[in-house]
Amino acid sequence: MYKIKIITVGKTKEAWLDEAMAEFLKRLKPTAEIEFHLAKDNAQLEAWVKKEPGVICLDPKGKLMDSEEFSKFLLECLQKGGSRLTFVIGGPEGLPESLKKSPLVSFSPMTFTHQMARLILIEQIYRAFEIAKGTRYHK
Amino acid sequence: MYKIKIITVGKTKEAWLDEAMAEFLKRLKPTAEIEFHLAKDNAQLEAWVKKEPGVICLDPKGKLMDSEEFSKFLLECLQKGGSRLTFVIGGPEGLPESLKKSPLVSFSPMTFTHQMARLILIEQIYRAFEIAKGTRYHK
Numbered sequence: 001m002y003k004i005k006i007i008t009v010g011k012t013k014e015a016w017l018d019e020a021m022a023e024f025l026k027r028l029k030p031t032a033e034i035e036f037h038l039a040k041d042n043a044q045l046e047a048w049v050k051k052e053p054g055v056i057c058l059d060p061k062g063k064l065m066d067s068e069e070f071s072k073f074l075l076e077c078l079q080k081g082g083s084r085l086t087f088v089i090g091g092p093e094g095l096p097e098s099l100k101k102s103p104l105v106s107f108s109p110m111t112f113t114h115q116m117a118r119l120i121l122i123e124q125i126y127r128a129f130e131i132a133k134g135t136r137y138h139k
Numbered sequence: 140m141y142k143i144k145i146i147t148v149g150k151t152k153e154a155w156l157d158e159a160m161a162e163f164l165k166r167l168k169p170t171a172e173i174e175f176h177l178a179k180d181n182a183q184l185e186a187w188v189k190k191e192p193g194v195i196c197l198d199p200k201g202k203l204m205d206s207e208e209f210s211k212f213l214l215e216c217l218q219k220g221g222s223r224l225t226f227v228i229g230g231p232e233g234l235p236e237s238l239k240k241s242p243l244v245s246f247s248p249m250t251f252t253h254q255m256a257r258l259i260l261i262e263q264i265y266r267a268f269e270i271a272k273g274t275r276y277h278k
């Protein structure tokens with residue numbers, strides 16, 4: 001069982017986001033335990049991230065990957081990290097400077113709300129495991 | 140008032156997607172009328188698209204843009220098209236070959252479900268208008 005933490009800044013305001021996340025968390029349940037941590041600001045985000053051993057940050061200026069590359073990358077990171085990994089999504093002010101030295105992954109050069117970024121991340125994590133398992137989800 | 144059609148293949152199965160879309164459609168109401176057309180397959184999609192004057196297709200292999208570039212591009216296309224524009228999102232089999240000659244825009248090299256692609260598109264259309272208006276939404 002993989003353990004993945006997702007640390008982000010800000011609250012969930014939208015009911016639809018909670019429903020969408022619940023759907024993907026349910027599908028991920030046999031494979032990975034996903035924990036969400038919502039920091040109130042960048043200072044708290046930095047303090048939390050310092051304690052994490054393996055961290056990947058999402059940033060529009062990070063490395064662009066297709067879903068197959070992200071699948072390989074995710075599995076490699078989990079292997080190196082003893083099945084544990086932490087993703088960080090910056091808030092409205094972007095990522096704190098201190099975190100820009102971590103591996104940066106980009107889903108898109110476009111800017112998304114952090115709510116949308118969370119949903120995209122969780123869908124791509126699910127897709128990544130399905131690609132690795134060779135199921136038909138990603139076709 | 141802009142008129143934007145979004146043509147896609149497949150159904151909405153998720154209640155959360157309908158809610159999320161409704162939220163953005165409400166916010167877009169003073170600026171743009173958005174119509175969704177769900178084709179049952181690629182053949183119907185092609186038949187519908189033939190009748191549209193200005194078409195942009197979403198494809199992972201299309202041109203990557205940041206949100207500011209997409210905003211400019213969208214407004215230019217709307218200006219050229221007399222305030223009308225049609226977006227096409229392919230289904231599970233991807234875009235039909237005949238449509239790959241249209242301008243192709245990519246949100247990401249990653250593959251998304253067409254449901255996710257619809258949500259991302261509508262959020263980026265809303266963001267594009269907010270960028271053009273100079274509001275703080277996109278900050």
